[in-house]
Amino acid sequence: MGSHLVERLVHEGRPVRVFDLPGAAAKRLAAVKAKVELIEGDFQQAREVAAAVEGCEAVFHLIGTTVPSTSNRDPAYDTETNLLATLRLLEACVRAKVKQVVFSSSGGTVYGVAERLPIPETHPTEPRTSYGIVKLAIEKNLELFRHLHGLDYTALRIGNAYGPRLPVGGEQGAVGAFLKCLKHGEPIPLWGEGSAVRDYVYVEDVARAFRAALGQRSAHRVFNIGTGRGTSLRELIALMEHATGRKAAVESRSGRAADVPENVLDTALARQHLGWTPQVSLEDGLARTWKWVEASPEV
Incomplete structure (x- = not known):
């Protein structure tokens, strides 16, 4: 996601x-x-991080060392490399007199099982993964640093981001992983019944949200960034078949304990206070992502 944000800032x-x-x-x-x-x-070296933020007015924090589906395998590693490293980053920001930190949180994991849809920012937070717990802990520490040191912040709880240049394969990002399978004629791994519903938001829309958060002065500091549209995995595969013109083979796998049935985000606060709304439909976003996947020899 960071490269899309960098391009946007440079073009400005x-x-x-x-x-x-x-x-x-x-x-x-x-x-x-x-x-x-x-x-x-x-990122684990405090001196290197401190040197990087020196002289900056704002810091966008998008670094992460784990992914939701695997973070429960080693919560200690997740905590050490993400939470503790971020605390050192915040300490460096205070020393460097940084005015604002914009943090990439996770709307897909911090809430846990949805009590209602779409999910507002006021929804209870009961993460099922170490990844979500650490994201939430970072949000709490951002508020602590604002209270103690006057370091302002905005936390963006992002849905399931997808698009060009995002990780492809492995256990993160259904869109990239599934399109890679379609490209190479491999079966798509489908956990559970394929009924899990997610909120897929295009990467350039996410970059726009980060830019909108820069310098924002709302009393609200935590915002959902999604589309408000829920799509099941089987529906996603059907949309991909339409976008690519290819028929998908599916390989069924057991459901994962950390997965929640549904996650769709209410983005009314972002619309009201950041002036942000998603612009790229899932159909258009899948077509753009497929074009990138086809043209990328490393995918």
Whole structure:
């Protein structure tokens, strides 16, 4: 997601510094690399993080070391590499007099099982994964740092983001993983009955939300970022078949304990206070993503 945000900020003429792992950003930022300051380093190294935020007015925090479906395998690692590392980032931001942190939280995991749909920001938070627990803990610490140090923040609870340049394969991101299977003629792994409903939001819409959060002065600091449209996995596969012109083979697998039946986000607050609404339909977004998948030799 970060590369799409960087491109948007660069096109506005804003000075941008990017902190990423060595070699990780080079290809994703190819279109704007010459116009950004790129610092390569390790998020776990406090000194490197402190140097990266020095002189910045705002920090967009999109770094993460785990994914929802696997985070429960090692919650200690998740906590150490995400929560503790973020606390060191916030401490560095206070020392550097950063004005605002915009954090990539998770609307798909912090709420747990939905009591009602669509899910508003006031919904109870009962995460089923270490990933969601850590995201929620970071939100709480952002509020603590605002109270203690005056460090302002916005937390975006993002739905199921998809689109070009997002991770493909593995156990994160159904859209990318499924389209990769279609490209190579492989069966699509389907956990459970395929009835799990998710809120799929296109990556460029997410980048617009991050930009809208920059400098926002609303009393609200936590916003859902999704479409308000729920799509089951089987419906998603049917839409992909239409977008690609290919017939999908499905390989059924046992349901995963951490998965929730439905997750659809209420984005009224973002519309009201950030002036943000999603612009790319799922059908259009899938077509754009498929075009990228087809053209990418590494996928």
